[in-house]
Amino acid sequence: MSWSLKGFSLLAIAAISFAAPTFSVSVNPLPLLPGETASVSVKAYTNSPPQGEFAGQPLRFVWDGESWVAFLGVHALTKPGKYHLRICLPSGPCQEMELSVAPKDYPLERLRLPAEKTVLLKPELVKEEREIVAKAYSTFSAKPMWFLPFSPPLKGELVVTSPFGLRRAYGNSPPSGFHDGVDFRAKEGTPVYAPAPGRVILAKELLLRGKMVILDHGAGVMSGFLHLSEIDVKEGQEVKRGELIGKVGNTGLSTAPHLHWEVRVNGVAVNPLTWLEKSFRPERPPFLKNQRAWLRLIP
Numbered sequence: 001m002s003w004s005l006k007g008f009s010l011l012a013i014a015a016i017s018f019a020a021p022t023f024s025v026s027v028n029p030l031p032l033l034p035g036e037t038a039s040v041s042v043k044a045y046t047n048s049p050p051q052g053e054f055a056g057q058p059l060r061f062v063w064d065g066e067s068w069v070a071f072l073g074v075h076a077l078t079k080p081g082k083y084h085l086r087i088c089l090p091s092g093p094c095q096e097m098e099l100s101v102a103p104k105d106y107p108l109e110r111l112r113l114p115a116e117k118t119v120l121l122k123p124e125l126v127k128e129e130r131e132i133v134a135k136a137y138s139t140f141s142a143k144p145m146w147f148l149p150f151s152p153p154l155k156g157e158l159v160v161t162s163p164f165g166l167r168r169a170y171g172n173s174p175p176s177g178f179h180d181g182v183d184f185r186a187k188e189g190t191p192v193y194a195p196a197p198g199r200v201i202l203a204k205e206l207l208l209r210g211k212m213v214i215l216d217h218g219a220g221v222m223s224g225f226l227h228l229s230e231i232d233v234k235e236g237q238e239v240k241r242g243e244l245i246g247k248v249g250n251t252g253l254s255t256a257p258h259l260h261w262e263v264r265v266n267g268v269a270v271n272p273l274t275w276l277e278k279s280f281r282p283e284r285p286p287f288l289k290n291q292r293a294w295l296r297l298i299p
């Protein structure tokens with residue numbers, strides 16, 4: 001009798017260790033929208049991150065204290081429809097699901113540039129600069145440095161002169177792309193502040209973008225500030241939320257002083273204004289949550 005019980009418990013252990021471990025995946029918010037951000041959370045207690053892909057875009061997971069999380073940017077020109085998400089744990093099991101991208105139409109804007117500025121649109125100059133910026137935006141540091149929704153990069157009332165996603169055409173040519181950031185009206189010399197903690201990965205004067213600063217906020221989330229009149233940070237420097245990084249200007253391919261602020265998530269340009277409302281993270285660092293739990297135990 002005791003022998004057969006032992007046999008049963010051995011079988012039970014074998015069954016547990018060979019069963020595929022389950023894990024849960026949540027995506028927030030749904031449905032996805034072109035030009036917007038979403039977070040993909042995976043609850044799985046593994047030592048190394050899951051692997052994931054959304055519509056051909058590799059996802060990069062970082063540990064967020066309670067789960068693995070990847071931040072996902074939906075390209076502004078994504079057509080509405082169903083797109084494939086696949087997540088696999090390092091040990092092998094995978095989950096697949098179809099995610100809906102809902103429609104979102106962006107209006108068309110025609111820009112007229114002064115003749116001396118159109119020379120800046122020469123393809124070889126555009127390409128060279130695009131490579132410098134793409135290289136900076138391809139930086140990846142695993143630790144997300146922000147907890148709160150971003151703070152506005154300008155103080156006072158924000159006046160949007162050109163929203164994110166606007167389809168753009170120069171002169172009479174067909175649309176050459178879309179506006180990959182948001183433009184705020186501001187006078188030359190207005191201070192520009194870091195919207196979230198980050199590390200300066202680019203602080204440089206470029207032909208089209210003018211004086212530009214790029215901040216790496218971690219986990220593939222970055223923001224860029226263009227056409228500045230002055231840069232007040234150095235590459236490699238860490239900045240706090242609200243720290244001065246530069247001043248508004250009209251440098252590069254710009255027709256009047258303004259601040260162009262762009263946010264890249266996993267390499268994809270997304271609407272920065274959404275980041276002023278949502279952090280896409282638990283709003284409290286996990287250690288603070290635990291502290292509160294401990295405090296509740298103290299009479």
Ligand SMILES: [Zn+2]
Nearest residue numbers: 181182183260
């Ligand atoms: Zn702009």
